[in-house]
Amino acid sequence: KYFTAALEGVRELGDRVDETTWLSNTGLLLTKLGRFEEARESLEHALRLDRELGNRATEASHMNNLALVFSNMDRKHDALRLYEQAYEIDKELGDEHGMASRLANMAGISRELGEQGDSLSMFEKSRDLYAKCGDRNSVAMQEGNIGIVYAAQGRKSKNQEELQKAIRQFKESKRLFAEVGANRHLNFETELAECLWLVGEVDEARLLLNDILDTAKDSQFAADQKHAEGAQKLLKEIDGNGTSD
Structure with missing residues (x-):
């Protein structure tokens, strides 16, 4: 109710930039509440306004949020498509941290779809970009995600080498998290x-x-x-x- 009332107030003022912000915030709140269809409508409205206004950076962010909704609705391929589009916008804008985030999200979806090879490659690229940006906490997260991929491959094939790779990744992730105080x-x-x-x-x-x-x-x-x-x-x-x- 609070977000709806605020949105109506913003619309009355004619501030379309703030309107996209409120639509996005409403979408995120609805996502947390599990009201995915309503969240989808709110975020798609925000995206339409982004495109009308030419707000490329917020368009990428709102695509990311909508992809999360699609993932929760078990529309994994639609989510992956949106993450890919958001990545291309971040690349166009030179936002390497944004690119790293989209790659990590794309990797997570690929892993859920059983595409372990693609997932591993994207997690590694994401880690390297985060390292370039100096985001050590996110580097630690991707080291752990890489470990998850190796562990899944090792369990499936009973491959000791893959399991040892997973162990090294998890230990490195744990060390890095401790270093940054996470x-x-x-x-x-x-x-x-x-x-x-x-x-x-x-x-x-x-x-x-x-x-x-x-x-x-x-x-x-x-x-x-x-x-x-x-x-x-x-x-x-x-x-x-x-x-x-």
Whole structure:
């Protein structure tokens, strides 16, 4: 209601730039509320105004937000198309940080579609661009995402070399997050523990899983509790037979 009233006020003033901002903010709020069809309508309206006004930078940002809506609506290919278009706009504008963000989002969608090779390449390009921009927190995130790809490939093929690559990526991600003072990412650490177990490093895996559980006890984030559940399940599996076989 607040956003709707504010939007009507902006329209009465005839400020079309502010109108796109409010439409985008409304779309983001509706996305968080799970009202995806309404979010889509709001963001598509914002995009139409962006194009009428020639606001290329905000057009890329709003494309990114609409892609998130499409992803939540299970319209993955539509989401990927929008991320690609937003990337091209960022490239045109010379916005390397924006390009890195779009690449990471494109990689995530490609991973969900099972296109691991494309996903890996885009995560690596995203990491390199973030490094060029000096965004070390995002570099750490992409190192972890690269680890997820290697871990998936290693589990599927039971390839020890791929699992070792994943382990190196996850450890580098953890190190970088610690260096910048960021919160721990328990999703990556749980994946690391599983990879350690799969290559026979049972004691290290068990130690990490217990540390994850201790950390999650003090966390208020629902995602951390979810990862703790996964860590607990994996720990029970390890304690049940001690090996991945």
